[in-house]
Amino acid sequence: MTSTTTPVRTAARPSAPAVTARKHRPGLRKRLELTLLLGPALLLFIGFVLVPIGIAAFYSVFNWNGFGPLDDFVGFKNYSDAFGGTVFQGAIVHNLIIAGLSIVVQLPLSIGLALLLNRKLRGRVVLRALVFAPYVLSEAITAVIWALMLQPSGFADQVLRGVGLGGLVHNWLADPGIVLYTMFVVITWKYIGFGIILLLAGLQGVPAELREAAALDGASAWQTTRHVVLPLLGPTIRIWIFLSVIGSLQLFDVVWIMTQGGPANASTTMATYLIDHGFKRYEFGFGSAVAVILFVICFVFALLYQRFALRRDTQGALTRMVG
Helix, strand or coil: CCCCCCCCCCCCCCCHHHHHHHHHHHHHHHHHHHHHHHHHHHHHHHHHHHHHHHHHHCCEECCCCCCCCCCCCCCHHHHHHHHHHHHHHHHHHHHHHHHHHHHHHHHHHHHEEEEEEHCCCCHHHHHHHHHHHHHHHHHHHHHHHHHHHHCCCCCCHHHHHHHHCCHHHCCCCCCCHHHHHHHHHHHHHHHHHHHHHHHHHHHCCCCCCHHHHHHHCCCCHHHHHHHHHHHHHHHHHHHHHHHHHHHHHHHHHHHHHHHHCCCCCCCCCCCCHHHHHHHHHCCCHHHHHHHHHHHHHHHHHHHHHHHHCHHEEEEEHHHHHHH
């Protein structure tokens, strides 16, 4: 008997350098892709955000009027003068009032209109377009239109007198007691369309099956909205609050065109105070200090809001993306 033996074939192992090259090639490719995709945006961010912030912080420690050398170093005196001034303190309060009114008034109004426009109504598309139309207008056009309507014996006064409410006629832009709230009405008319469209987009993500299940369980329309729709709309509402508060803290153009912070600084905001001192009075060092203060306030709020309000929303989004 003869026995045959089958030769054992062994696969040739690649050399170690080849394996290392294959392992490093995807990482190198990924770094190149990130560099090409993020590089231009990062350069723009550094050039138009970080560098101006650094320059403003540098100018803020000088008493400089925009001309001549920077030889009058004052340290943090500009910051102490800003916080110690009653006008700037009032400007901070005005920004906070606008932010608070936005949450208390604009948010419920936006939710209510969004829920209404989310129903199957005749002419729903036209109504949505009409609600969103003011947001498309520029702030300058909005301010000019409303300034003309709110001037003495203007369109607003004529309408009030025409419907028998002449007793409500005021100097809307000249009365220190109501000018800030007049600004809030204009701001609400301008920006509420954005909030409604944002909430309508959030409502599209609410499954209809949940509403039907709640209705089968005997829940009323209000109970369904309260316990089903609004909780699912929470991430969108939190995003809207963040954008609304940041916009309120940076409010400038509408107020500047309509009142320039007057009368008697009754509608001054931090941004109008900055422009008034930095460019109209040529106090560039002091204006830079106010700009840094405004940036720090917005930045701290953004960090705290991200930490305590938006963290679970972003974590959920990342989890869904990974899954």
